[in-house]
Amino acid sequence: MVDIFVIPLLKIVILLNAILVSVSYMTLLERKVIAWAQSRLGPMRVGPRGVLQPIADALKLMMKEDITPAKADKWVFTLAPMMVLVPALIVFAVIPFGPEVNLFGRLEPLYITDINVGLLYIVSVASLGVYGIILGGWASNSKYPLLASLRASAQLISYEVAVTMTLVSMIVTAGTLSMVGIVEAQRESGLWFLFVQPVAFVLFFIGGLAETNRAPFDMPEAEQELTGGFHTEYSGMRFALFFLAEYANMIVISSVATTLFMGGWLRPFPAVEALGFLDLIPSWIWFISKTFAFLYVFLWIRATLPRYRYDQLMRLGWKVLIPIAIGNVVVSGVVKVLL
Amino acid sequence: MGEAIAFYGFSAFILGFAILVVTTRNTVHSVLFLVANFMFVAMLYVLLSAEFLAVIQVLVYTGGIVVLYLFVVMLVNLKGSPEAHEDPRRLARTGLLLSGAVLAEFAAIIVYSAARPSAGATVSDAGLSDVGGNVEQVGWMLYTNYLIPFEVASILLLVAMVGAIVLAKREL
Amino acid sequence: MLEITTAHYMVLSASLFMIGVIGVMVRRNIIIIFMSIELMLNAVNINLAAFSYQLEHVVGQVFAVFVIAVAAAEAAVGLGIILAFYRNKETVNIDEMNVMRW
Numbered sequence: 156m157v158d159i160f161v162i163p164l165l166k167i168v169i170l171l172n173a174i175l176v177s178v179s180y181m182t183l184l185e186r187k188v189i190a191w192a193q194s195r196l197g198p199m200r201v202g203p204r205g206v207l208q209p210i211a212d213a214l215k216l217m218m219k220e221d222i223t224p225a226k227a228d229k230w231v232f233t234l235a236p237m238m239v240l241v242p243a244l245i246v247f248a249v250i251p252f253g254p255e256v257n258l259f260g261r262l263e264p265l266y267i268t269d270i271n272v273g274l275l276y277i278v279s280v281a282s283l284g285v286y287g288i289i290l291g292g293w294a295s296n297s298k299y300p301l302l303a304s305l306r307a308s309a310q311l312i313s314y315e316v317a318v319t320m321t322l323v324s325m326i327v328t329a330g331t332l333s334m335v336g337i338v339e340a341q342r343e344s345g346l347w348f349l350f351v352q353p354v355a356f357v358l359f360f361i362g363g364l365a366e367t368n369r370a371p372f373d374m375p376e377a378e379q380e381l382t383g384g385f386h387t388e389y390s391g392m393r394f395a396l397f398f399l400a401e402y403a404n405m406i407v408i409s410s411v412a413t414t415l416f417m418g419g420w421l422r423p424f425p426a427v428e429a430l431g432f433l434d435l436i437p438s439w440i441w442f443i444s445k446t447f448a449f450l451y452v453f454l455w456i457r458a459t460l461p462r463y464r465y466d467q468l469m470r471l472g473w474k475v476l477i478p479i480a481i482g483n484v485v486v487s488g489v490v491k492v493l494l
Numbered sequence: 495m496g497e498a499i500a501f502y503g504f505s506a507f508i509l510g511f512a513i514l515v516v517t518t519r520n521t522v523h524s525v526l527f528l529v530a531n532f533m534f535v536a537m538l539y540v541l542l543s544a545e546f547l548a549v550i551q552v553l554v555y556t557g558g559i560v561v562l563y564l565f566v567v568m569l570v571n572l573k574g575s576p577e578a579h580e581d582p583r584r585l586a587r588t589g590l591l592l593s594g595a596v597l598a599e600f601a602a603i604i605v606y607s608a609a610r611p612s613a614g615a616t617v618s619d620a621g622l623s624d625v626g627g628n629v630e631q632v633g634w635m636l637y638t639n640y641l642i643p644f645e646v647a648s649i650l651l652l653v654a655m656v657g658a659i660v661l662a663k664r665e666l
Numbered sequence: 667m668l669e670i671t672t673a674h675y676m677v678l679s680a681s682l683f684m685i686g687v688i689g690v691m692v693r694r695n696i697i698i699i700f701m702s703i704e705l706m707l708n709a710v711n712i713n714l715a716a717f718s719y720q721l722e723h724v725v726g727q728v729f730a731v732f733v734i735a736v737a738a739a740e741a742a743v744g745l746g747i748i749l750a751f752y753r754n755k756e757t758v759n760i761d762e763m764n765v766m767r768w
Binding site: 495497498501505508509512513515516521524525528531532535538539542543544546547550551554555558559562563566567569570588589592593595596599600603604607628631632635636639640643647650651653654655657658659660661662664 | 667668669670671672673674675676677678680681682684685686687688689691692693695697698700701702704705708711712715716718719724725727728730731732734735736737738739740741742743745746747748749750752753758
């Protein structure tokens with residue numbers, strides 16, 4: 156009874172709290188990183204060196220007036236931010252933060268569950284994130300958000316194809332769909348899949364940038380384009396939910412990339428015995444550091460690269476990424492059979 | 495016991511949302527009820543130990559096909575459904591006739607299953623005993639016994655892709 | 667009543683199918699008709715999955731995967747036809763789709 160209900164509930168509560176706190180502090184980190192890239196300091200006023208800025212932002216957003224446009228569809232208007240945030244959060248149910256560890260005398264795995272179709276679950280839940288964007292633009296009952304939301308959803312579903320093909324080639328390499336199984340496959344082969352499938356890694360990273368509407372693919376939500384994109388008419392907590400969802404999606408893509416390509420919770424060179432002293436660092440610290448490295452690259456790219464135009468974006472997705480991804484699947488299959 | 499609660503709960507939601515799909519005036523709400531319906535059908539598949547089918551249902555049906563319907567609804571942009579020339583009594587008559595047919599079928603199912611309780615005919619395994627897990631078994635079947643339908647389905651999808659693009663273009 | 671047998675799933679599948687049929691026959695908006703067709707296909711899939719569970723053979727699920735693939739193809743082409751028709755005649759009421767040329 157305790158095992159079925161209490162332990163997973165406890166894990167879910169801890170994980171959701173951790174994610175929501177990380178997401179709010181990522182807003183601060185983004186502003187700091189972009190500021191440092193531009194030779195300035197970023198938010199410095201609230202708290203020591205600006206550390207309490209996310210709390211101030213959260214308070215501000217919570218206290219703003221709740222405006223619903225006049226002829227907007229009330230139910231759908233309220234539902235849209237939830238439909239973006241919920242898929243981003245429930246993906247974390249299958250992401251493995253570490254193997255079984257000894258916690259308070261029990262042997263507990265550091266993930267909520269390990270289903271045998273874990274990777275496919277992640278892909279399918281990510282494909283549900285499109286709904287919130289389409290409905291957000293439509294429910295605002297105004298033409299600019301509608302156009303922006305159609306653009307954003309077209310971008311999302313185009314890059315979803317490329318990302319799914321890349322994940323198929325990773326499934327071929329790892330031989331299993333379960334996330335824990337993929338990390339174990341990396342431990343057995345002694346090599347991170349980053350070195351086995353570098354093309355897939357690059358494709359996944361670019362596709363992940365486009366999936367989360369991050370620069371340089373952030374045309375749908377840039378302030379200079381289409382008066383602010385599909386969340387123009389949203390204010391207060393609903394706007395906060397859209398932004399939480401975007402950062403949560405970034406953390407999801409980083410965690411999935413860490414698990415698939417960088418060995419999850421394994422230390423570098425897991426098969427080399429001489430580096431055994433690295434085992435002193437707990438497995439989940441390795442996982443979090445690798446995820447954080449990815450997130451930093453996301454922010455770094457935002458500070459550096461200019462934005463793609465919409466037709467360039469779609470051309471890149473359909474004419475460049477998808478053929479390379481399909482070729483990667485074919486090559487992975489041939490190599491896996493021959494070796 | 496838990497399975498019964500799950501099954502009755504899921505079926506109540508499935509049938510409820512299906513009735514809402516069919517009766518709502520606003521087309522966008524109808525599409526959203528269809529999304530909810532498909533999610534509960536996917537949960538039912540998990541109850542039937544068909545995990546691969548459940549995930550494919552969410553990925554392809556909910557995440558692909560219904561998104562397509564939502565796009566078309568928004569491009570066609572109708573908020574109220576056109577129900578001109580509605581004859582209310584005709585609706586009631588058709589509905590009663592069809593529900594009568596369904597009730598007759600239910601009675602037939604229940605009588606049949608009570609008379610011959612679960613024949614339990616097992617189909618030959620065709621070499622499945624060595625692969626484990628639901629996904630591996632489905633993959634094995636797809637690539638050995640049902641390879642030709644698999645290839646034909648891929649050609650069908652290619653034809654559908656080309657056809658959809660040709661039909662929806664503004665000028666050929 | 668507490669023991670869930672295949673008959674339960676068959677009853678559920680039959681009701682869902684009939685709701686789909688009622689939707690096709692009663693509604694006039696062609697997009698709702700298409701969605702009712704998807705409900706019917708789902709009812710068939712539930713039936714296939716239930717029998718696959720009872721007979722402990724996975725071929726029912728393979729068939730259901732093919733049904734989903736065909737439904738995707740049909741939805742794409744059908745919606746393309748609707749869009750082409752709408753562009754010419756500005757209606758989605760099937761009572762008004764009664765001419766062979768416009």
